[in-house]
Amino acid sequence: MADIENSFEFSSSLTCTSLPPPRTRIFKIIVIGDSGVGKTCLTYRFCAGKFPDKTEATIGVDFREKVIEIDGEKIKVQLWDTAGQERFRKSMVQHYYRNVHAVVFVYDVTNAASFRSLPAWIEECRQHALGQEVPRILVGNKCDLRHAAQVSTDVAQQFADAHSMPLFETSAKNPYGNDNGGRNNSDHVEAIFMTVAHKLKSQKPLVLSQLPCRSGDTVTLRRQDEEDRGTWGCGWR
């Protein structure tokens, strides 16, 4: 864990004599929700492009990364796939919420209890001082099992509206949703995470303030948001 946390540290200077090495912004997105809702499958689907053959309950947290390109900038989307089971998460929880850029709440459309748990997950975010400026989205997973749905889109949409979150319904297994009465109304997993990344990029444009320098001098690179309110926590590699 220490290594991962250290990797977020921002190297604040470079010399003028050499070109700056290419840096990649990292967007840390945590994925939370009850055990079994499909967090591992969703993150795997986005990063590996397929549904995993088999999953086991996540212990602590798993990390998955994917480099995407938006408007010519390469961005590393780092998904923190957290454990839904309390016994597998309690020692790790404080690490999840450090320097988070966005939160994805997941419920299972075929499991009403997982939907009813959402206020508790939102409360956990609040307890870890996650500000309102951190984008949140709500994802109803397993839409391929639409025939077994226990949570209607209308009810989920009302909840999402009440918490100012966009709602996406999807299936990590079959993003095209051909078991939903013939309609193709699932959001694509890829599109969901790309939407979050676009939002983060537009919210936090990269602004470098560079002091005048002579050859060999050290210049300071500062992110706009660091100037705004300390550090936003966006890592670089």
Ligand SMILES: Nc1nc2c(ncn2[C@@H]2O[C@H](COP(=O)(O)OP(=O)(O)OP(=O)(O)O)[C@@H](O)[C@H]2O)c(=O)[nH]1
């Ligand atoms: N039909 C269907 N099954 C899914 C889907 N996503 C996940 N599953 C199944 O749901 C079960 C749980 O999926 P996981 O991704 O391991 O769930 P999780 O939220 O990571 O669970 P924890 O790690 O315990 O928190 C597995 O058997 C998956 O195969 C989906 O979109 N459709």
Ligand SMILES: [Mg+2]
């Ligand atoms: Mg898991």
